[in-house]
Amino acid sequence: MRPVQHIKLAVDAVVFGYQQQKLHVLLVQQKYGIMKGKWVLVGGFVKDEESLSDAVKRELAEEAGVKVDYMEQLYTFGDDVGRDPRFRVVSVAYFSIVNPKGFKLKADSDASDAQWFAIDELPDLGYDHKIILRAAQQRLSAKLSYQPIGFDLLPKEFAFSELEHLYSTLLDKTIDRRNFRKKILSFGFIEETGKMQAAATGRPAKLFRFNKQKYHQLVKDGFHFDVSLL
């Protein structure tokens, strides 16, 4: 009893990056079709024999030339029956984090044109992608407090002031520099590299790195990452 059903299944990816002290999101401009000229999330229809996560990775590679470090399922948007004006599309949205310095975007492919946008300077988004993006932003803020994903947004070696700035910007909170540093260092998986940041001005900062192995070991031993409020 194969059902008669005309719903199409798509995936969309919200990819976050951090640049110039600001959260950015990856968007592509549609060159053809009903949304011509509009900016939208990277995404597309799932192939019959392809897993959902493979579909996302394929679209990211095809449309933007991006390979992501960290990706997880965000939410499936399918309650608004008319979210795509052409026909019914249910979309599984993914949430991802990347260091933008890692690659060059496909800025002028045949079908699209990928670009980073600062989260506070977004263009008009097509479909319901603004809603998806907002959901992803909430997830990002929430995760920041209980998972060490902040480090995926920064370069491998970073100064404490950068980490601090990231947290205070994304969570929209003021942070006590001393308490923040104390807490983060007390975890035991942030280590000094021994290097210094070339300072534009002021005293040069020590550079640190996130030790993933140590972190995973600690988690196994029952550690819970928590940087709530501060």
Added chain:
Amino acid sequence: MRPVQHIKLAVDAVVFGYQQQKLHVLLVQQKYGIMKGKWVLVGGFVKDEESLSDAVKRELAEEAGVKVDYMEQLYTFGDDVGRDPRFRVVSVAYFSIVNPKGFKLKADSDASDAQWFAIDELPDLGYDHKIILRAAQQRLSAKLSYQPIGFDLLPKEFAFSELEHLYSTLLDKTIDRRNFRKKILSFGFIEETGKMQAAATGRPAKLFRFNKQKYHQLVKDGFHFDVSLL
């Protein structure tokens, strides 16, 4: 450019209830089809013009005669291309909580036969429903600590020992009775009913109720529910 796609979209619901001091889950037995005789989660295909959440509610009503208080999207299972042996099915799983005393199950409809199963006495499940159920169980445990969903599992009026037993069973932790009571009462949204529990044996317990209004008010004022570990 309508895509050529043969993926079917389904929904499945993991409905939890609490009975006889144990967590239960709602299952239906298939009477026909490839999974004949197997127990599975309540679920089915989404209709072309129906929202995902409406599809879940419809299936719950049709297959089990259940109306749920609390429901949220759990996860979309679509990475295993062969999870349904007939053809490709992607399923959006929902997570729900119910007080089983609220209704009589449709125990002998045409297509199915609904029943509660204690979580530690499960039958063999069809499809990948064991995996979906495990994911739901993890979500339940996690939520228990940071959202007041425990109260949805209990009767409207309950004794502290019941709440305590629920938490210690579902989180598999031992609880200090005094500290637990102190903490829960300190929230300010659990109130005495003035009634007493008819005790089988021992001193009768005071009955309490969860004041939803007060809880929502507190959340608005910045309150965060948290019953971690203890």
Added chain:
DNA sequence: ACAAAAGTGTTAATCTTACACCCATGT
């Protein structure tokens, strides 16, 4: 009077918060 479960308070230890001055570098 005894068995069974409910109810209750105090203390030590830990974690969190608030807060201000000196340091290293470039101009």
Added chain:
DNA sequence: ACATGGGTGTAAGATTAACACTTTTGT
């Protein structure tokens, strides 16, 4: 020498964790 951002410690307050005896009821 001054401007700029980096680095650091301590004390008060709040929260959590550990712990055992008395009360109420039914038999």
